[in-house]
Amino acid sequence: MNNLAIIGAGSMSEALISGIVSSKIIEPTAITVTNRGNVKRLTELQERYGIHYSFNLEKIIPEADVIILAMKPKDVKEAIAQWKDYLSEKTLLISVLAGVSMDSLQRLIGTEVPIARAMPNTSATVGKSATGISFNSFVVDEQKQFVHEMFETVGFVTFVEEEQLDAITGLSGSGPAYIYYLVEAMEKGGLTIGLDRDVANALIIQTLLGAAEMIAKSSKTPLELRKNVTSPGGTTEAGIRILEEFDVQKAFITCIQEATAQSKRMGKALTDDLKLPK
């Protein structure tokens, strides 16, 4: 793969650029990013990663071997309309858009092109994304291998049927935000019991890293690991009793279900607009 074009320059786009550039799978000078018109943001990415930016779609689209779609789902219709006429049938499109099906993309483009639909997360920035990927039938082996390698440079990759991507969006696409939310609460809790913010923050980060590594490396289930922390009549038992009273596990389960449902609703809004069968 020689040239990569990235359409959209927001947080997901930067997470991918950061991972790809540091892994050196593609030269920074072979990457061109564009957006709707925010030059300040494009200049920032250019200076930070040594990549190019351009608004010349007539040039960057036909020259690209791979195009990553990284705008919001609500903007995809307008975005594709701007450059679909310059697209070669061999160019691989990689979409990271929540909810948007490959059928919808195909319909918007109007010709049969290879499409990979991926759901990474912003931990790609530090090489720790959890990414689910699906392909349409026009993607050839060499392109599949490239997609695999590219997303592996930014973390863990799993290949799934497209139907599972809404669930992956609800679980791990949005997942970092659930963890940040938990950390916000732990920080606030730390302050109320008299810890300095910096001290609390350092302790929380190490606690999260340690717990994540325990889950990954131990043969024990999370429930067993939790029981190992919980001494009868001790502090953990007292704390967990409060989480149970608030039904925090149910809140997390419902949160993941609702995020998944929202991914489906976002996809349906576009299929309804395009009058595609569900």
Ligand SMILES: NC(=O)C1=CN([C@@H]2O[C@H](COP(=O)(O)OP(=O)(O)OC[C@H]3O[C@@H](n4cnc5c(N)ncnc54)[C@H](OP(=O)(O)O)[C@@H]3O)[C@@H](O)[C@H]2O)C=CC1
């Ligand atoms: N953020 C996340 O954690 C994750 C996001 N995703 C998916 O990634 C996509 C991007 O999300 P995120 O980075 O958060 O979004 P942002 O809002 O941060 O960025 C969106 C970008 O798209 C650009 N854009 C909008 N319309 C067009 C257009 N017509 N042509 C070119 N560029 C356009 C915007 O440009 P401008 O600023 O000029 O308007 C902006 O650079 C979404 O589809 C989301 O579902 C997937 C996994 C995780």
Ligand SMILES: O=C(O)[C@@H]1CCC=N1
């Ligand atoms: O909130 C969103 O819609 C995107 C998709 C997954 C994470 N962020």
